[in-house]
Amino acid sequence: MKKLINTPESVLADALAGIDAAHPDLKVDHVNRVIYRAEPTRAGKVALISGGGSGHEPLHGGFVGFGMLDAACAGEVFTSPTPDQMQEATKVADSGAGVLHIVKNYTGDVMNFEMAAEMAEAETGVKVASVVVNDDVAVQDSLFTAGRRGVGLTVFLEKIVGAAAEEGQDLAAVTALAHRVNDSGRSMGLALTSCTVPAAGKPTFDLPDDMMEIGVGIHGEPGRHREKLADAASIAKQLVDPILSDMDFTGSPAIVMLNGMGGTPQIELYIMYNEVAKLLEAAGITVARNLVGDYITSLDMAGCSVTILKADEEMLKLWDAPVNTAGLRWGV
Amino acid sequence: MKKLINTPESVLADALAGIDAAHPDLKVDHVNRVIYRAEPTRAGKVALISGGGSGHEPLHGGFVGFGMLDAACAGEVFTSPTPDQMQEATKVADSGAGVLHIVKNYTGDVMNFEMAAEMAEAETGVKVASVVVNDDVAVQDSLFTAGRRGVGLTVFLEKIVGAAAEEGQDLAAVTALAHRVNDSGRSMGLALTSCTVPAAGKPTFDLPDDMMEIGVGIHGEPGRHREKLADAASIAKQLVDPILSDMDFTGSPAIVMLNGMGGTPQIELYIMYNEVAKLLEAAGITVARNLVGDYITSLDMAGCSVTILKADEEMLKLWDAPVNTAGLRWGV
Amino acid sequence: MSTSTISLDQLIAWLSRFRDLVTEKKSYLTELDSAIGDADHGSNMTRGMGAVVEKIGAAPSTAVDELLKSVGMTLVTSVGGAAGPLYGTLFLRMGVSAGPVTELDGAAFGAALRAGLDGVVARGKAEAGDKTMFDAIDPALDAWDAAVAGGSDIAAAASAALAAAEKGRDATEPLVARKGRASYLGERSAGHIDPGATSSTMLFQALADTVTS
């Protein structure tokens, strides 16, 4: 295992120290492992809290700041944070207007956030709402299982709903919007290589030199199936087709993300974006906004994912609203 | 070789098509392989042009836009672009106030830009000045050779000098500032793995599983020496010490970049930044601004580099000035 | 020596032995989780049980409910992932069921663990055959109850429970997961033993080791 770390055990603490050192706009609680905005939540503003296992940076800590999250709880690598972290973040970030928990749909994340909400409401009476993001079309038969996973759409949701909260929308409105965004987007990813979890010390899965893993999860969970490595145009089809056959994206402006998994260089992401854009144009879908880059990663995995949101005018307006975070910044 | 590409031959054309599709603020000349701002250069504004081999994204195309470059010429992967590309960019971007060529110090880049300047001046009479960036302390005995390489300081220079040009400083002032920035910064990098040039199809160098390459170049040029992989704290020392022993950084505010080489996840970059920040603090250096992320990459290489600029008040002010590019954006 | 109760000290020894087992088998648990999950179950259990044993040393409990509730809270606050809330709830509910006593007889221990398992089901909605820790714990508790009802001592009940847990664990191998992270794999989850069922079996291994030694 080749990594720029001190020890597998200290990965999270060291990374949080680095985030703290690098970003004066953020405040890091190293005991509870929570990243906050340096400024406390404005009175009357709904607080947005997310969190999850580490290893997906910039998600979530990189999206704390004006126009997005108020706090992010960092778990161990690929392990959901614990309810006490979330409860602490909920208490600290609440300005009295209530808190929205943004949860990616994994059993651990859902259960830990549920316990946190129960504990926070019981202890302090803070109003907690939650949205569980589940956009990954790679998971099939999701009705009979833990359901679809939450992946790239989380970034869009945090941006759009964050702007709504910044505008002063109340908890009910912010929560309704969050559900609307979740219902309007889908994602699909693939890997060329496995990631290596520091504590495991070796790749989570072996992938032969000529194979790729289609529908991989952001924690290195194996995907739908494997097949021979193909060219960018065919790979783009493998990502876009399952999304378009799951939902109709025509007739509304789309926001599209071509996301890198952490080990893929930008030049390849642009090559992939080109192929995806061609497919969407051929399918009659108008791309109104886009992101190309590493936004929700899987440690050092090589690969990429596509997220498409069927936006409406409100979502587009909120997308364009100012945002000032380490991972997304414009308009300020 | 596992890459998200169509063919090794089409890498550059496909990536430029993706950049074109993703960024409505940019205009891409696909014949000459030049990336421009969509808006022509404002009359009276000095135009900044850079360029180099591809594979270092976001450098340089990702730094075209308000507050940084006016045009970037893209060469084949790791191969300097050609004089005709640069000449065309020079002609198109010039508003009459002259053009500054920002050249990284590699024999090929220097010679091609020299030919371009000769050709452009002869043909159209445009005033061309140039700065050759040479900040890499990994190269020793540089007096007797091609000199130090140009690496991470290029990003700082394009930002700071770009802001000066945006302010309306004239060609002489902009050029003098560029030389001042170049004289005030140093960089050092290392690799955990080689990169793979698409046309070569295999890693440029073999690096055993327990070794790292100290002082590697951004084109996968082998470095000063190899040694056993170490922890983040020792690695940080290996990067910071040669920089600090080359130049005195105390007494002025520093701008510091912890740059990823393309295949290193953000969580590791923050771990490294933490170690670098501790070393700089111990050395009595005040870090006024920082960047942590992928800014000048080497395809899929795993590794990182550190750049330190000894800034002054003017440089800090220009650093903070608004910038709106794909790779750096704030204040707008 | 044949006994019919489990003392506070034995519960502590049980937990400490469980810590040792998951720590020894950390890589194996992670390997199982690599195949159908995210390669962290070994680290999660090791971190959690390490915290538990440390906590027990730092703040000794004088009653069974206090001990087990503290174990549950420590797991909830130190593990995360799916295992944290599930194992945490198991011990929290176990403590509530056991009450402020200093020892448990076979029936009470079985009832407490059953209350814990009900808590796991309340949180995670797992049913038999979903390929989770439930598939090891549920048959183990049935075997425990039957042994105790049939007059076995604690040692015999523990080995019956262990045998049933092992059988339940091994039976997860061919199953297609319907809960947790492995469920995303669909048919590809078959052919692998469930990591949580494996760590749960160690709970019974630890019990058998403790009460027979």
Add this chain to the structure above:
Amino acid sequence: MSTSTISLDQLIAWLSRFRDLVTEKKSYLTELDSAIGDADHGSNMTRGMGAVVEKIGAAPSTAVDELLKSVGMTLVTSVGGAAGPLYGTLFLRMGVSAGPVTELDGAAFGAALRAGLDGVVARGKAEAGDKTMFDAIDPALDAWDAAVAGGSDIAAAASAALAAAEKGRDATEPLVARKGRASYLGERSAGHIDPGATSSTMLFQALADTVTS
């Protein structure tokens, strides 16, 4: 058949043969460049000479200077890197020196190549022993000139030049590079043959193949 001039057609055949050689040895050139550079010399030369041969086919020249200047411009505008300006300048200056003729005798061909090499030196400042293409071309031209001065025909001069280029190329192996990308390596550049000296030797290989066949 022993001749004492090189015709326009022979020059074209020479360039086309050079294209074939760098294309065949593309991986080898890139491998040499991997060891002490950036793994692109094979692609660079293949791309450049591919463009040259295509251009010659599309726009035939009627004079030696026209041909060689066009070759130089094509290399300058299609190769990039260090090789583009250097090989480009070589052919540009060669064309200027040759003038608007339709064939070159041995002395004129040697003088033209020497003018080209002077251009390379003007651009790149290389000296003998810097571990560059200069170290193959310079001794090759000395050998050529000596052979022509001694009355050899073109074929004999070409094989003398080739032998000298090969020797010069091989002699770059122990050298520590002082120019170009390999110079960054310092002592570590020793023990590897220079890629540019290798492609330059192919220029003389191509010449020998062309004038003797």
